Amino acid sequence: MTRYFTKDHEWIDVDGTSGIVGITDYAQSQLGDITYVDLPAAGSAVKKGDAPCVVDSVKAASDVYSPVSGTIAAANDALGDTPELVNTDPEQGGWLFRIDLSDAAELDGLMDKAAYDAYIAEL
């Protein structure tokens, strides 16, 4: 399994053609207390750069962009009752959705952890 990062602060764990997407610890720290996650429906098709998911804090609603194209396989239903998981465990238990990739080549443009850390150090 390999983890990639986007400039919009999403991460994706890829295993074969299956990916799990969430937002980074840096992103959750910028957003503040997450109050609600609008999750995508399983079966919906998304293109890379679409925003199938929205993360709400008290004063902001932030789009989460899909790092890749594909079909939503599942969403993290635990976030319905405990959206704070995105704050407390953003890069594990606070994952957002699972996606079946349609084009693994899209991963080529994403960052690895070292590149992402360097990227946020500049922000």
Add this chain to the structure above:
Amino acid sequence: MNAPNTAGWRPELGEAHIAGDETFTGNRALMLDERLIFEIGDASTTGVDIDPAPAAASRLGNLARSEAIGLPGLSEPETVRHYTRLSRQNYGIDLGFFPLGSCTMKHNPRLNEAVARMKGFKDVHPLQPRETVQGALAVIDELAHWLVTLTGMDSVAMSPKAGAHGELCGILAIKAALEARGEDRKVILVPESAHGTNPATAAFAGFSVENIPATEAGRVDLAALKARLGPDVAGVMITNPNTCGLFEPDLKAISDAVHAAGGYVYCDGANFNAIVGKVRPGDLGVDAMHINLHKTFSTPHGGGGPGSGPVVLSAALSPYAPLPYVKREADGSLRLVEEETAADDQPASFGRMVAFHGQMGMFTRALAYILSHGADGLKQVAEDAVLNANYVLRSLEGVLDAPFGHSGPCMHEALFTDDGFAEGFSTLDVAKGLIDEGFHPMTVYFPLVVHGAMLVEPTETESKAALDQFIGALRSVALRAKQGDPALKSAPHFAPRRRLDETLAARKPVLAWKGDKAEG
């Protein structure tokens, strides 16, 4: 029927009370807490005496209500006390200085209230035959004349219910005008500093919204705007004076450029108070502008409405104005133009936006205010509003960062930022500190184009002494934020409530009282 007082709340027996600054009841002299009506009322109590219904066979079909509704009642004295106690937990203009930027919290004259309550206005049905409502139609007609003349425009649509509804009216008129030209332009340009209602309105009408950048001086970037104009641009929505409290000196040039490119200019009139009686937006090429009667023309905000948002229109957009409107006949009588005669009177109208004819209760109030001031008084209103804002700006610029202070005078509101506050201290802390000092805070975190915005709009109805007191207080609180006074982080200390947990409210929404249901 519900059992009385389903919540089961009963006053407790008093015991000797020890704790220093605690009281037995939780009240503090004049500061009285109040429970919910659902906790103190019950289903069998009523505060209204109602005549017994005469005997008559029910004609309700089979739909008579059998289940309890769950609505508690209170006797009249309990009702008066409940709402009087609650009112005392509110801040209002009547109580003190309310410098909420972009909201124009000016004094609400009580003459307005008296006039609106004359039974010939408050007790008239909207569908009465027209010969029985000539006076009410005359109020609408007279106010319309003032609004058209003050703005130098061609006509006014009176029915929109509030500012955002007025924006919708203007944008729909633009869309209808484009349709009439057979054009399908998709884009509305909006400055980054715009009120959130602008992009929301444009999107609702099916336009896509593109931002136009601002200059260093906080104004619309004319060159960037011109570069974006083209056959896909329906128009621009510009607030003038803008949300940074600055006049857009290029508005006429913007209008000319937009018109030359086939678009229309919508002006958000939320800040009209700065220029009322001094400048006519019609002279600057505006095609549509809403006027918040609850801002510029002193109708009360009422804790969040009702508003009223008439929209003045240029000759180019007037044919598309919504129904209904008041028309004067050759014999001098007034009538409403509604769907029935629209084909003759207003064939291109985009239609009806609302049942009936608009916010009559706000029209009477606004007209009473306008007539009281007259054309000369309204000019003085704008001048004093701008004078007061500049006085606040210059009196505080040594203490607070004024991002556009260097670029000349402001209009009716002064903008500051959180630049220079101690680590961990924010605009929010300053706002909460002002509450403890007895003021309503200014608008915070808007506009979004500067960091930690504080937008101070004093209005013209404040005395110099009131301004000086506020300046002193804001200076003191700002210095505490700069020095990092920890007590400021937990302000307010003296309000009816300390800081409220908005995260909890949003994560676990409790939007209705369900105390009785939880037990059942």
Add this chain to the structure above:
Amino acid sequence: MRYLPLTPEDRSEMLGVIGAGAIDDLFVDVPAEARLPGPVPGLPLRATEMTVERHFSALARKNKAASDHPFFLGAGAYKHHVPASVDHLIQRGEFLTAYTPYQPEIAQGTLQVLFEFQTQVARLFGCDVANASMYDGSTACWEAIGMAGRVTRRKKAVLSGGLHPHYVSVAKTMARFTGDVLDTATPSLDGTDLERLIGAIDAETSCVVVQYPDVLGRIDDLSPLAAACQAAGALLIAVVTEPVALGAIKAPGEMGADIVVGEGQSLGVGLQFGGPYVGLFATRDKYVRQMPGRLCGETVDATGKRGYVLTLSTREQHIRREKATSNICTNSGLCALAFSIHMTLLGERGLRDLAALNHARAVQTADRLVAIPGVSLVNDSFFNEFTVTLPKPARQIVHDLAAKGVLGGVSLGRLYPGEAALENGLVIAVTEVVTDEDIAALEAALKEVLA
């Protein structure tokens, strides 16, 4: 000028602090050609309080006030007696001159009222949750159609012929710009259109909109319609223009409506020639995040004390901007307060007694009128409003009645101009303010003008 505290001395001193020579130095950004040399020409100058009051008194006298005449108009706005304490309380400056409660620590009064109002509306409508008010019933109705579109991701709404024609017009105006498809109809005097509505529901239908009681005063059981909507994945929107009716008849929510909207003017607000009124909006818990408008919610403060805040704001325009659920900002706060106070004074018992009195008065009036030759009743059932047909067009009759000092109802000719099948219809509302003498006056005047 009495509203302006600054003195000439203040002004010059303040200009000195600013470093400006004259007031116009502060208007330097206004292009010279747009600066007016003096007051806007063609308008009168300032006036005293007494002068203004006289002007309005003269205009007010040109109107026939409902309380001065036998009065039977309804059709979306109803005259009820409003207890004096309601108007007293809403004029307290802390309510009247407050802003939207963005600083909750000093707005708990407004916020607790909104929480109580939301609960009252939700219970009255038989729903889980209500918002803090909309502009009025007609705009709330369109907002509900828009919300049903967001929930179902469909764009076809089926509107009952019994829906108030102004509400239909508003929806048509908006739909023209949003691309929603509306299936509409004019009402029939032969019966309501439940069957048409059920037959029109298909896989593209986002919602069915039905008024309860309908514009002619008829009351239908909505349960079969709710079931049909549910089976097709569409939402049922019920519109209530007379909330007092729900003291006597079942709540739409109880019958399965998914969204219930209404006009709250009946309670506390008064006629006011059409506005300001107060839009009511309620729905199921599961749709709350698709709701338009402000919401007040319960929370605690830093010391654990219960308090209230505006919440779920990320639905709204000031945060979501072009992706907001609605562009609404200002709502109808003070009218919501008036509604809530009146409802608190009534309580469940008062509301039921008031509704019973309204219904009985309406039944009495209907029985008297149908005894007049040529007058017949359209309704099988009604609450406090019913429709009669006359032997000639009702529109002129309304003017003739007014000439006799009786404000006798709303003609269907006014509501549906050009609809020949409806032109003899007269909609008559009868509330608790109607006396025996008023009924006799209407009866006598109608006999005369029909003779």
